[in-house]
Amino acid sequence: MIExxxxxxxxFNEKFSKKNTIAKTRAxxxxxxxxxxxxxxxxxxxxxxxxxxxILNKFKNININLDQQNKFKFNKYIKEFEHNxxxxxxxxxxxxxxxxxxxxKIIFDNxxxxxxxxxxxxxxxxxxxxxxxxxxxxxYVKKGYQCKKPxxxxxxxxxxxxxxxxxxxxxxxxxxxxxxxxxxxxINLNSVPIFINTSNFFxxxxxxxxxxxxxxxxxxxxLNYNFSQAxxxxxxxxxxxxxxxxxxxxxxxxxxxxxxxHSSGFIxxxxxxxxxxHHEIKANxxxxxxxxxxxxxxxxxxxxxxxxxxxxxxxxxxxxxxxNGYQLSKAILLDHDSEFDSKPELEIYADDVKCSHGSTSxxxxxxxxxxxxxxxxxxxxxxxxxxxGFLADAIKTITNEEIKKHFLNELVKKINELR
Amino acid sequence: xxxxxxxxxKIENKQILNGLNLDIKAGEIxxxxxxxxxxxxxxxxxxxxxxxxxxxxxxxxxxxxxxKLDIEERAHKGLFLxxxxxxxxxxxxxxxxxxxxLNAIRKSNGKKELDALEFLKxxxxxVTELKIDEKILNRQLNVGFSGGEKKKNEILQMSLFxxxxxxxxxxxxxxxxxxxKIVANGVNTLRDKDRSxxxxxxxxxxxxxxxxxxxxxxxxxxxxxxxxxxxALELEKAGYAKI
Numbered sequence: 258m259i260e261x262x263x264x265x266x267x268x269f270n271e272k273f274s275k276k277n278t279i280a281k282t283r284a285x286x287x288x289x290x291x292x293x294x295x296x297x298x299x300x301x302x303x304x305x306x307x308x309x310x311x312i313l314n315k316f317k318n319i320n321i322n323l324d325q326q327n328k329f330k331f332n333k334y335i336k337e338f339e340h341n342x343x344x345x346x347x348x349x350x351x352x353x354x355x356x357x358x359x360x361x362k363i364i365f366d367n368x369x370x371x372x373x374x375x376x377x378x379x380x381x382x383x384x385x386x387x388x389x390x391x392x393x394x395x396x397y398v399k400k401g402y403q404c405k406k407p408x409x410x411x412x413x414x415x416x417x418x419x420x421x422x423x424x425x426x427x428x429x430x431x432x433x434x435x436x437x438x439x440x441x442x443x444i445n446l447n448s449v450p451i452f453i454n455t456s457n458f459f460x461x462x463x464x465x466x467x468x469x470x471x472x473x474x475x476x477x478x479x480l481n482y483n484f485s486q487a488x489x490x491x492x493x494x495x496x497x498x499x500x501x502x503x504x505x506x507x508x509x510x511x512x513x514x515x516x517x518x519h520s521s522g523f524i525x526x527x528x529x530x531x532x533x534x535h536h537e538i539k540a541n542x543x544x545x546x547x548x549x550x551x552x553x554x555x556x557x558x559x560x561x562x563x564x565x566x567x568x569x570x571x572x573x574x575x576x577x578x579x580x581n582g583y584q585l586s587k588a589i590l591l592d593h594d595s596e597f598d599s600k601p602e603l604e605i606y607a608d609d610v611k612c613s614h615g616s617t618s619x620x621x622x623x624x625x626x627x628x629x630x631x632x633x634x635x636x637x638x639x640x641x642x643x644x645x646g647f648l649a650d651a652i653k654t655i656t657n658e659e660i661k662k663h664f665l666n667e668l669v670k671k672i673n674e675l676r
Numbered sequence: 677x678x679x680x681x682x683x684x685x686k687i688e689n690k691q692i693l694n695g696l697n698l699d700i701k702a703g704e705i706x707x708x709x710x711x712x713x714x715x716x717x718x719x720x721x722x723x724x725x726x727x728x729x730x731x732x733x734x735x736x737x738x739x740x741x742x743x744k745l746d747i748e749e750r751a752h753k754g755l756f757l758x759x760x761x762x763x764x765x766x767x768x769x770x771x772x773x774x775x776x777x778l779n780a781i782r783k784s785n786g787k788k789e790l791d792a793l794e795f796l797k798x799x800x801x802x803v804t805e806l807k808i809d810e811k812i813l814n815r816q817l818n819v820g821f822s823g824g825e826k827k828k829n830e831i832l833q834m835s836l837f838x839x840x841x842x843x844x845x846x847x848x849x850x851x852x853x854x855x856x857k858i859v860a861n862g863v864n865t866l867r868d869k870d871r872s873x874x875x876x877x878x879x880x881x882x883x884x885x886x887x888x889x890x891x892x893x894x895x896x897x898x899x900x901x902x903x904x905x906x907x908a909l910e911l912e913k914a915g916y917a918k919i
Contacts, residue, residue: 623727628763629746630723631756632773632833633780642776644768646816653767 260290262479266388269321272390277371277635282373287388289397302510303458305566305598307380308482311506315480319452321389322420324350331413335442338659338668341408347416347446348423362402363436368393368426383483386424386456393426398465400432407438407660415446420480427457432466434557436499438657439467450478450505457485461493463517468496470660472667475504477532483509491517491546498655499526500664501536502671508537515542515549515577522551527651529644529671530595537566544577544610545647546645553584556651558644560591570602573610580610582622589647592639615662641672648672677702677841678723683733684897685715685722692718694897695733702840703869707883708876709908710894713917714914717760718912719894720845723874725750725759737841739779748810751777752784754840758847759832765817770829773800773817802835814836838866843874848882860885874883880912893919 269500274280291506298307312319324347331344331351343353350367374387398404402604432435445451453475461467467487475481475665487495499509513522525541542548542551557565589599599616619641629639648668655661678700685693692715700706702728710716725747735742737755745753765773778788785814790798803810808828818826827847847859861885863873875888882889883905892908893900893916900919901907911919 369831401914422798552736622763625765626717628759629765629773629777631749631759632777633748633784633837634777635748635780638780642768642773643765646765649767 258313258316258318263291265319265321269323269389272323274373279371279373282375282540283350283388284376284606286376286384289376289382290384290388291494293379293384296381301474302539303361304507305564305568305600306535308506311535312480312626315423315450315478315505316452318419319422320420321391321422321424322347322416323391323415323419324418329415333444334411335663336408337663338407340406340440341404342395342411342434343408344411345392345394345425347420348425351395351413355386357406357482358404360536361401362399362403364399366395368395368428369556369574374426382454383412383484385457386426386484389422389424389454390426390456393425393428393639395428397430398432398437398633400437401434402600403436407440409440409442412441412443413446414444414451414455414500416449416451417447419449419451419460421451423451423453425453425455426495426506427455429458429467430460431462432665433463433465435462438470438660440472440660441469443473443481445475445479446626448476450476450480452480453482454460455483456484457483459485459487459495461487461489461495461576463490463522464492465490466494466496468657470655470657471499471500471509472664472666473503473507477503477505479504479586480506481508483507484611486521487511487513489513489515489517489520490524492519493517494523495522496656497525498652499538500652501526501528501530501538502668503534505533506535508539510539512541513543513551515544515546515551517546519548520546523553523654525552525554525651525654526556527668528555528557528559529564529577529648530557530559530565531564531675532561536562537568538566539566541570542572542582544571544573544580544582547577548575548579550581551583552654554651554654555586557588557597557647558591558648559595559597560586562594564596564598566600567601567616569614571606571614573612575606575632578605578609580607580612582610582612584614586616587647589644590618591618603640606608641675644675645669645672677704677738679736681734681736683735686730686888687718687720687728692897693722695892697896698892698899700872701875702774702872703751704890705867705873705886705888706907707888707891708874708894709878709891711847714894715897716894717845720760720843720876724755749784750779754820756834756839756842757835758827758842758844760845760847762818762826763832764818764819764821768817770815770817771799773815774813774836776831777833778843779824781837784827799836802832806835806858807833808832808858808874822829823850824852827851828855828858831859835862835866837845837862840870841872842866843876846878847878848877848879857884869918880908883908895919906913
């Protein structure tokens with residue numbers, strides 16, 4: 258596949274890169290990607306998700322999409338709450354509306370014409386993203402501006418041909434004392450399997466607040482790798498929630514750096530993996546400043562040959578005194594052919610810190626099912642009620658009430674589809 | 677209402693019930709007392725359909741074979757077990773649970789399901805009647821409830837579902853006198869000629885508030901003695917050894 262990808266890259270770079278410098282930077286990234294290849298289980302970070310094997314198994318080849326289809330108008334917007342919107346279609350900017358905001362306070366641009374991002378690190382999918390990214394979002398919320406309504410980024414796919422590979426970037430800067438709530442909603446409207454490779458960067462400045470919620474409506478053959486780096490400055494808060502119910506493979510990897518004093522990071526999620534799905538949440542929280550706080554709660558329910566993984570690391574640097582770090586992962590396996598892997602890690606170099614972690618996995622409590630059935634519920638409804646309760650506990654960490662309610666509704670829909 | 681005939685139950689090759697016979701007619705209140713390990717809770721579990729027991733003998737409930745009914749069907753047909761240890765169900769709102777259960781029972785009996793408002797009206801009335809703190813309705817089901825709150829919640833469920841055959845499994849254990857009165861009041865309010873009760877208890881105390889028609893002593897998996905309410909007093913004084 259990599260040989261074919263080389264040809265794809267060559268013609269892509271010639272066609273797409275308008276400047277030689279951009280073409281050169283992209284080529285550097287691609288070269289390093291070729292050296293490393295797709296990540297395999299030989300890498301510690303990928304030991305539970307052999308992506309190389311997964312992609313070779315699911316895809317014969319991957320082709321970059323350059324078709325911008327400007328005429329298509331997406332209209333399946335969320336109706337439950339008022340929101341600003343940005344629509345991406347097949348990886349390209351399509352439409353936007355900031356109708357609830359003072360538009361002078363928001364700087365917004367797409368990334369169609371660059372810039373290019375220099376190769377960095379050895380995450381080969383990030384390098385691949387740097388080489389191939391076609392568009393994305395650059396968003397600044399200006400100093401002191403608190404957005405009135407959430408922003409929903411509709412990331413819509415409706416590709417009908419075999420252009421199945423999408424690379425995007427989302428870059429958001431919440432300036433001092435400003436606030437933004439975002440929902441990233443990825444939807445595949447067609448059944449052609451796609452591979453989405455996204456790379457995000459978030460900066461939360463002093464006293465800033467960024468809440469980022471992710472929900473997917475992707476197909477059961479789609480692959481999705483989503484990488485985020487979030488840097489949080491003094492008294493800033495970054496809140497992240499992932500509701501992971503669809504796509505054959507989904508890995509959400511987030512590195513949250515609590516750079517300055519009194520900053521906080523919350524990484525929570527619920528995984529409902531039913532029928533051959535493979536979902537992973539990997540969180541790496543770095544406490545650098547003092548008096549920083551992090552919280553992670555991940556709940557997973559697995560069935561029918563599904564696999565879920567939680568890798569959570571809390572790193573506390575030598576200056577990060579008074580750190581408060583918490584991490585909890587709980588999983589329920591509904592049958593014997595599902596698998597849950599958990600790798601909690603603490604790496605602590607400061608001496609005055611409070612860190613805790615816990616991880617459990619097990620089956621549904623038969624006594625609880627008996628209790629509910631003895632109150633007139635059938636077995637199916639009893640199990641669903643328990644699953645709902647179990648996962649809702651994670652969703653309740655969401656601090657935006659409207660979005661919490663929406664996510665709960667979406668979860669209930671998904672659970673009711675279980676058979 | 678309930679005819680238990682030569683009932684035996686084993687779990688993991690341990691014989692727990694051993695040829696138990698019991699006949700409960702409509703409108704009667706029966707109390708079962710007995711030492712630890714005599715099979716009281718097993719009897720309650722077998723009646724409500726808990727899996728895992730190897731059972732012989734037969735039970736007729738409202739003249740039908742009870743063993744042919746699944747757990748939820750027994751509930752639909754008016755069998756109610758107040759648990760000795762009610763389960764904590766995290767993430768499930770008590771009020772939603774009560775509504776879902778009540779509607780499941782109503783639906784199976786061909787009655788109209790209640791909407792949120794109709795339900796709220798009924799449940800608030802019950803809560804007031806039983807002198808239970810309304811706040812439990814908005815909490816997660818039994819999560820973090822005190823022992824007394826859990827038992828009161830069982831009584832609330834009993835009075836909402838208005839069952840035909842109620843089994844109370846040591847509902848009085850660990851209750852203070854006020855909570856005990858709430859439980860007794862719940863039972864006495866529901867007491868009528870069409871409804872029967874089987875009260876499993878260790879102590880005579882509850883029976884001061886709920887007057888049983890019969891008191892049975894369960895020992896080694898069968899009824900060793902049957903009497904009227906005075907039997908409970910005797911047991912309280914002399915213990916089980918003399919039976």
